[in-house]
Amino acid sequence: xxxxxxxxxxxxxxxxxxxxxxxxxxxxxxxxxxxxxxxxxxxxxxxxxxxxxxxxxxxxxxxxxxxxxxxxxxxxxxxxxxxxxxxxxxxxxxxxxxxxxxxxxxxxxxxxxxxxxxxxxxxxxxxxxxxxxxxxxxxxxxxxxxxxxxxxxxxxxxxxxxxxxxxxxxxxxxxxxxxxxxxxxxxxxxxxxxxxxxxxxxxxxxxxxxxxxxxxxxxxxxxxxxxxxxxxxxxxxxxxxx
Numbered sequence: 001x002x003x004x005x006x007x008x009x010x011x012x013x014x015x016x017x018x019x020x021x022x023x024x025x026x027x028x029x030x031x032x033x034x035x036x037x038x039x040x041x042x043x044x045x046x047x048x049x050x051x052x053x054x055x056x057x058x059x060x061x062x063x064x065x066x067x068x069x070x071x072x073x074x075x076x077x078x079x080x081x082x083x084x085x086x087x088x089x090x091x092x093x094x095x096x097x098x099x100x101x102x103x104x105x106x107x108x109x110x111x112x113x114x115x116x117x118x119x120x121x122x123x124x125x126x127x128x129x130x131x132x133x134x135x136x137x138x139x140x141x142x143x144x145x146x147x148x149x150x151x152x153x154x155x156x157x158x159x160x161x162x163x164x165x166x167x168x169x170x171x172x173x174x175x176x177x178x179x180x181x182x183x184x185x186x187x188x189x190x191x192x193x194x195x196x197x198x199x200x201x202x203x204x205x206x207x208x209x210x211x212x213x214x215x216x217x218x219x220x221x222x223x224x225x226x227x228x229x230x231x232x233x234x235x236x237x238x239x240x241x242x
Contacts, residue, residue, distance in 0.1 A: 001024075001025055001028065001049075002025060004050040005021040005024055005050055005055070008058075009021075009058055009087070012062050012201065014062060016086070016087060020086050023113050024086055026112060027078075027109055028046060028049045028050070031049065031077060031109075032044055032049075038101045040102070047202070050202075051200060051202045052203070053077075053083070055201055055202070056079070057080030057144070057169075058083060058084075059209060060080050060209060061084060062198055063209055063211060065167055065211060066084055066091065066142070066167070067091065068092065068138075068139030068140065068164075069137060070084065070091045070138060070139065071094040071095075071096060071141050071159050072094070072095050073141060073142070073143045073146065074096070074143055075095040075097050075102075076097060077102065077105065078106050078109060079144055080169060081093055081142065082095070085118060086113075091117075092118075093117065093118045094119050094120075094134070095118065095119070096121045096125065096128055097122065099122075100122050103121075103122045107120055126225060128159065129158030129222070135159065136159065136217065139160075139165070140160075140164060140165050141157070141159045141160050141166045142167045143167075143169065148180075149170070149178055149181035150184045152168055153181055153184050153188055153212070154184065156168070157185070157189060158188070158218045162217060163213075165214070166214065167209050168210040168212070169207060170209065171205075171207065171208065172208075175208070178192065178210055187222075189214055189215060189219075190213065190214055190215065191214075192210065193211045193212065193213045194211045195209070195211070196208070196211055197209075
């Protein structure tokens, strides 16, 4: 695993030293241990974890947009958030997830790896985005494999401060999802800046990261309450006011 992490990260332009690679190896061990108690991942072999979770997450660093205060919305088992913290120890990281069992796992990883300036939050994204403690407080918001781009934008853009970035880590459907979500993104105060493509070393996978810049404040009515976004896509709303 160490060779894959060190060589793979170098290929991504985000080189990890021995110490950081060892941190991720400890993380993988905890992931496998806890996966026997709660369902965290279907990927349980060392190479799969290293490539499909760790190197995959590091592609976000390659965008050059991960900085300052960072929140990982719907973090699950900590991807990409904790991997970003390993590569960029100076960021201030918030991990938000709606399932308390996952939060307990993340707390164990944070303690074991000795991370500083990392907090876990047990909360739904719809509630967090309306909370003054979190709303428009982050330089970078990241999310990986959580929902389609339209719904994900409503959940994530409220957390981004004006001038900051939302990075949506996507796969093959990125461009199709983006086409459907562009109006939503604009309504929520975002502007699509780029779709960053990165090949994942040691695999035939290609990650597409949709980069959205926050250019104005999100209307106060968003995010809507849990369930409402599913029934009434924000992209279908017109003549919106704050």
